[in-house]
Amino acid sequence: MSPEEIADKVAERGRGFEMTADATRKLRSLGFRPAQVDIIKDASDEPLLPGKWLTTSDSQRDETYKEIELVTARSGAAIKPIQSQHVTLWAAKAVQQMYLSDVKKLEKFFHTKCAEPIRSGLDTRSTHIVLLKDHAEYEAWARAMFNLFGEQFEQKDNPGANAHVREELLKLSAFYWWDFCAISLGDLSSDFAHRHVVCGLGGMYFSQLAKPPQIFGFGSLETGFINGAETAVFGSPSIMFSAIAYGVQTRHPDAGRQDWGLPVRQRMATNRATPLGELLQMDTAKMLQPHYAEAWMLVELLNKQPAKFGELLLEIRKGKGGSDLEAIEKVYGWDEKTLTKKWRAYVMAQRN
Numbered sequence: 529m530s531p532e533e534i535a536d537k538v539a540e541r542g543r544g545f546e547m548t549a550d551a552t553r554k555l556r557s558l559g560f561r562p563a564q565v566d567i568i569k570d571a572s573d574e575p576l577l578p579g580k581w582l583t584t585s586d587s588q589r590d591e592t593y594k595e596i597e598l599v600t601a602r603s604g605a606a607i608k609p610i611q612s613q614h615v616t617l618w619a620a621k622a623v624q625q626m627y628l629s630d631v632k633k634l635e636k637f638f639h640t641k642c643a644e645p646i647r648s649g650l651d652t653r654s655t656h657i658v659l660l661k662d663h664a665e666y667e668a669w670a671r672a673m674f675n676l677f678g679e680q681f682e683q684k685d686n687p688g689a690n691a692h693v694r695e696e697l698l699k700l701s702a703f704y705w706w707d708f709c710a711i712s713l714g715d716l717s718s719d720f721a722h723r724h725v726v727c728g729l730g731g732m733y734f735s736q737l738a739k740p741p742q743i744f745g746f747g748s749l750e751t752g753f754i755n756g757a758e759t760a761v762f763g764s765p766s767i768m769f770s771a772i773a774y775g776v777q778t779r780h781p782d783a784g785r786q787d788w789g790l791p792v793r794q795r796m797a798t799n800r801a802t803p804l805g806e807l808l809q810m811d812t813a814k815m816l817q818p819h820y821a822e823a824w825m826l827v828e829l830l831n832k833q834p835a836k837f838g839e840l841l842l843e844i845r846k847g848k849g850g851s852d853l854e855a856i857e858k859v860y861g862w863d864e865k866t867l868t869k870k871w872r873a874y875v876m877a878q879r880n
Contacts, residue, residue: 531555535564539640543571567640572647576639578614579651582736583845589653592707595677596656603672605665607658614650615729619659623713627659630725630761637760638733643834645737645841654707655732657725662714667698669710681705689774696772704728704746704769706735720767723758727767730757738841745771745812749844749852751820752827755788759824764788768820771813781817788821789878795822796875804871805864808852829874836860 529537545551547569555565579589593616600607600618607618612631619627638646660666674681674694681697682690697703701715702724709728713721734753735741741750746769755765765788768781795801795818802810802822810819831837836859843855850858857863862870 531558531560531564535560535567536636536640538568539571540576540636541639542575543568543573544575546573572644574644577648579654580648581645581842582651582654584654584736589651592656593653596658596708599669599672599676600658602676603665603669605658605660605669607660611652614652615655615657616652617657617659619657620661623659627657627722627725630722631657631729633761634726634729634757637757641760641834642831643838645838646733646834647838650733650736654736655729656708657728658708658710659721659725660710660712660714663701663712666701666703666710666712666715670698670703673710686774692774693772696770696778699778700770702728704731704741706732706740708732723762723767726758726761727754730754733757734841738844739847745769747852748807748810748815748819748823749827751812751815752823752825755820755824756827756831759828765820765824768815768817769812771811771815773813779813781815781820788817788824789875791818792821792825792875793879796872801872803864804868805853808856825875825878826871829871830856830860832874833860 552565552569555568556562560568582589584592596616596618597609605618607620608624609616609618610624610628611617612628613635615631615635617624617628617631635649638649658669660669678694681693701712703710704727709724709732711721711724711728716724731741731746731750731754734750738750746754751769755767758765758767770781771779792801802819804826807819807822807826815823830840840855840859843859844852853864853867856867860867
């Protein structure tokens, strides 16, 4: 392997030796450039263990795998499983490798640029991306899921809402949940299909490591994390999420192709940016494109300190009733005023 390849492998798998002055000199003598030495120095000294930080047991993860397997069989979908290090991808053999490459790119980003618990990530038994060839196959798969395990998508004593949610989910082209993402490839352009795969995986990372999603939508910190995952693979974000609410017409935001940083900078410059206390209480039922962009840039700022961002996810999942803003203050030591100041400085520094 070249020094560059070795540095990447160390960052991904963990460093099994101390970075002493002698080790540094030895690496330099072997042709490692200073940037590659720094990558090795910054690498974790712990081995990567998929699923290490999950709260589910082995038996629960085995059960999840069996459920997805059963739903797939009952639906009649012509798909087979193939696995990466953390994910089981269910797809027709002709497209498996095409989409698995997106998964592996995101996994590499999480391994090398993020800290625990994100680095060790998820388990192939707990994490499923299901790719259906067209809407008919997508609907058949979703109906099989509802028939077998529909209780997990229901609200107690609210049959009207339960029926509404099922009807609306069947109309969509992608169905995100904590342990799977089902996507109708025939409903999407090639670019958006690839992006939904990455966003679905990002959503499962946040759901399993921090907090499960609500059936009616994601919170802004979660959308920021998902769009950050999308950016890591594709260089820019674009995916926004349909909002389902009982008694209200389902909203389908227009993703668009504009620079997401631009509206945030414009809102900052004119003092119209959403107050962070308000933004961090929003979810996809209320979020518009500027809010997605603001949340994305906030998460980018927070992940500039990977170890603390990992701590933040663990703090959020404790579920003691505090807000996301309070969790940020506890981990980073930044109250809303300080966080706003740092967020503004970060956003305005991103000018092209």
